[in-house]
Amino acid sequence: MVKKAAPVIVLALIALILPVFLRTGFEIDIAVRVLLFAFIGVAWNLMGGYAKQLSLGHAAYFGLGAYTSTILLIKFGVSPWIGLIAGGIVAMLASLPIGWLCFRLRGPYFAIATIATAQVLMLLFLKFRDFAWGAEGTTIPFLGNAPLMMQFSGKAPYYYIALGLLAIGLVVTWAIERSWMGNYLVAVGEDEDAAEAVGVNAPRIKRDIYLISAFLTALAGTFYVQYIYFIDPNTAFSFNVSVEAALVSIVGGIGTLWGPVLGTILLEPTSALLQSLLGASHGGVQLTVYALILIAVILWRPTGLLGLITDAYRRIVRADG
C-alpha cells in the first residue's frame, strides 16, 4: 500500500511546489494548460477510455460550462464559483438528450454524431446575440484581486485551482475504477452484447458516465474562461478541445487513471514550445512536427505510453527488493 501510494505522494508534492520554480508568465501558463487539459482528458477518459465511447464532442460541455458561468457572472453578478457548479449541472442536463440520441450509434458513427452536437451548440451560440453576445463574444470584466469572484492578480492561484480540478478528476476516476462501476464500464467497452448477457444495463451505465464526464468537462470550461478573461463561441465550443481531450488520453494510455495526465505532460508543452520556436518563423511547421510526434507515438505504442512508465517503475521497485 505504502509502495503504491509513494509515487502519487511524490507527484503531488512536485505539483504543489512547482510554481515556486516557474519564473516567467509563459512557463506558468504552460503549467496551467497542462493541468487543465489533463483534467479535461481525465473527464473524457471516464467515458472514452473506460467505456470506449469515443466522443469527439466534449467541447459541447466545455462550452456550456463556460457560457453558463459567464452569463451568470455578467448578467446576474453571480460568482463563477457558483457558476462552476451551475455550468456542471447544465452540462449534465444537456448530456441526457445528446446521449439519448448519440448512444443509438456505435463506433465511428457515435464519434461523428458527438462532433455534430458540439458544432450545433457553437452555431446556436453564434446566433444568441442578446443572450450570449453572438459571434463577437465578450471579455470578462476585471475586478482586480477578487478570490470570491475567481479573479486573481497573479497566475499562481489559477495554477492551484487547475491542480484542484485535476485532483478531483483523478479521485473520481480512482473511486469509479475500484468499484462495480469501473468493471461495468470496461465490460461495456470490451463487448456490449456480452456485458448485457451477464446483466449489465449498458444504456444506463453509459448515460451515467456521460453525466459525470459532462459535469467535469463543464468545470474546465468555466475555469478556462475565467483564466483567459474572454469568451466567444469559437473558443468555448472549439473542436480543438474535443480533440485534445481524446488525444492526451490516447497518447498517455486510454482507460487508465494516469494516462491522460502523462499524455498532457508530453503533448501540451511540446505543442507550446514548437509553437514558440517555429510558429513565428515557419508558420505551419510546428503543426507538422506535432503531427509527426503523434503518429510516431501511436504507431510505436498504440496502447499509450503509460505502460512504459509503469513497467520501468516496477523494475526499479523490484531492484530495490
Added chain:
Amino acid sequence: MADVLVVRNLDKRFGGLRAVADLSLSVEEGQTLALIGPNGAGKSTSFNLITGYFRPDSGSVLAFGRELVGLEPYDICAHGLARTFQVARPFGKMTVLENVMTGAFLRDKKVRAARERAREAIAFVGLSAKEETPARDLTTIDQRRLEMARALATEPRILLLDEVMAGLNHTEIDQAVALVGQLAKRGLTIVIVEHVMRAIMAVANRIVVLDHGQKIAEGLPQEVVANKEVIEAYLGTGAHA
C-alpha cells in the same frame, strides 16, 4: 415438476427467410433440454429470441410464469436466465477474475462479495489457477469455461449454453460434459445447443430437433436418434435404408 421455461409459437423472419417458425417447447425445472439440428436450423436464433437479443415477430417466452418478450437482455439475465455465446466473448483485457466479477455484480454491488462469488464460480469450472490471467490469453476451452463461470456468477436458474463444446477435442468434451452434468446435479435447468451427439446423449433429458426453423421431433434422446425424420434432416433421404 413445473415447466420453468415455456416457449409458445415463436416466429422470426429475416427478410424472406423464416429463421424460426412456430416454435413451441417447454423445459421442466431441473431438466436439461438439448436443441439440435443441422447448421442454419434456427438454434442460435431461438437462443437470441429467448434471451432478448432478437425480438420475435410473434409468440411468447415465459420464464417462471413471466413474459420475457420485449425485455432487454440485461433484464432477462436479472430474471434468472444466463446464456453463453456460440463464439466465446470474454472481456479480453480483463483478467479471468474481473470477467467473472462482472457477472457477480448483478446480485451484489460490493466488490468484496462479488469477488468471493466470482471465485466460487471460477473454482467450479476449474479455472482457479488462472484467476489473474488476462482473458485474451486463454485457450479456447478455458475461454468457454470462463464464459460459463461468468454466466454462473449471475446466479441463474436457467442456463442456456450455445455450442460450448464446438472445437474441443475428445478429452475436453469429456470435461465439458462432466461440468454440465455437475450443473444439472445442482438443480440448474439447462438448455443446450450442441452438435456433438456424444455429449448430447450424455447430458440431455429431452431433445428438440429443429430443421429449417421448425421443430421436427421431440422426445427422449433414444427416441429422437431413431426418428426417421431426424435422420433425413441430417443425412438426406435414403440414408437410413
